[in-house]
Amino acid sequence: AACQRAQQSGRALSGRVSRSSPRGHLADPGSAKGKEKPLNGQVLMVLSMENNCSATSFDMELCAEKLKSFGVQVAADQWRRLIQDAVLKPEVRRYMFYNSRAFQIAIAVVFYMSLWTNIYSTVQLCSFGRYWEASVLVTLAAVVVTVVVILVMDRRQRKINMNTDVRLAAVNEIFIKHGLILGITDALDGPHNILQLWFVHFSPERCLQSLSAHITDMQRTRESGLRHSLDQLCVVMEAVVQPDPGREEEASCEESPLLPSGVNLNKEPVTCNELLHLVPEGPPEVMAQQLLVIFSGCYVRLLVTGQLPRATAGGHLEHSSVPCLCQFIEITALNTHQSWFVGR
Incomplete structure (x- = not known):
């Protein structure tokens, strides 16, 4: 897979959401700049749609027109199909809903109420449980535990998501050649959960x-550490086990059927799970390209939601204090603890 590198401007990128029509909504944050060359990390446009049970989709026609105005000449049928396969399948949209902020808020509320009820019921069995101080302690304990759960979920949201971020790798492999990378986020618009597909300008040469x-350098000095880090980037694939033709023919000769030949058995194929490494061994340039493609979706998601850490040393982002894509990959995927990151 081909890929390249990302950067970002120092512009404030907020997850503003508009109510989407049944076909979706397109925002164009960069339209005011006219024909000026966009900065690395600048949001060019945002496609929005409501994530509900209806068969709504992003407005692909309007998206294609905007891409042409940006000078991006990509066959529409190709990237439409890839976006459809990546994020618009029903099972993927259900997964995104169950991992959305709205659902997590609902889970946190239910968890707090259930935890408070269970702790309070247990405390009532003790002698001091009938005093009002016990209710205060129960409330504090439930709040503390709920906050910890929320922080754990929030920390998990900052990591690469194999079910959404990596699914956009095929789309980013195409668009990165034209100076774009894509990422997807969800946001709340009142009671509605909105999916947003972000198109960010990306020039990959220096990061690559x-x-x-x-x-x-890691292959020369820390090859085992590099291999260990890359081995963590894998997905589980279901593969059909192909029977050995020779053994199957031998078994058919030695064994007679227990049922009449007229009976047709609908046998399901035998499957097994296999680990597919996303970054196999190869030349450093090829491995770097693959890493940039895989992490570009996660990088855009954290970039536009303001969840990237601040960078104390300059990378390839002259106009921002956040790390560029290669720095982000080195610290998250390659476990290279550099001094250019500080806590938020």
Whole structure:
């Protein structure tokens, strides 16, 4: 897979949401700049749609027109199908809903009420449980535990999501050649859960060179550590087990059927799970390209939601204090603890 590198401007990127029509909504944050060359990390447009049970979709026609106005010449049928397969399948949309902010808020409320009820019922069995101080302690304990659960879920949201971010890798492999990377987020608009597909300007050359040099250095000095880090980037694939033709023919000769030949048995194929490594061994440039493609969706998601850490040392983002894509990959995927990151 081909890929490249990302950066970002120092513009404030907020997750503003508009109520989407049944076909979706398109925002164009960069339209005011006219024909000026966009900065790395600048949001060019945002497609929005409501994530509900209806068969709504992003407004692909309007998206295609805007891409042409940006000078992006990509066959529409190709990227439409990839976006459809990546994020618009019913099972993927259900997964995104169950991992959305709205659903997590609902889970947190239910968890708090259930926890408070259970702790309070248990405390009532003790002698001091009938005093009002016990209710205060129960409330404090339930709040503390709920906050911890919320923080754990929030921390998990900052990591790469194999079910959404990685699914956009095929789309980003195409668009990155034209200076764009895509990411998807969800936001709340009142009681509605809105999916947003972000198109961010991305020039990959310097990040690709830097990441290739970093991988080359790790192959010389810490090859086992590099391999261990890359082995964590894998997905489970279901593969059909193909029977051995020779053994199958031998078994058919030695064994007679227990049922009459007229009976047709609908046998399901035998399957097994296999681990597919997303970044196999290869030249440093190829591995760097693959890493940039895989992490671009996660990078855009954290970029537009303001969840990237601040960078104390300059990378390839002259106009921002957040790390560029190669720095982000080095610290998250390659476990390279550099001094350019500080806590938020």
